[in-house]
Amino acid sequence: MTNVPRKYAGFRSAFSVLEDQSLTEAQKRTALLSWRSAMERAIVSSADGRKRRDTVLTDIDAALAILDGEP
Secondary structure, eight states: OOOOOSOBTTBSSHHHHHHOTTSOHHHHHHHHHHHHHHHHHOOOOSHHHHHHHHHHHHHHHHHHHHHTTOO
16 A cells, blocks of 8 residues: 555544544544554555655554543
């Protein structure tokens, strides 16, 4: 997969999941973990795709840390 999606389930970023007032914290966590899992399974053959995937994974981890109350 050389085209790593930047969006997931209609969300443009991991932080937009956090901003969605209609989701509970549990739903936000589930969405972020599902997105992370999908990104980890993605087979990326290009350096640009790997960089994009790594950026998305970093953003997801940061969003999860915010949910966990980490600084």
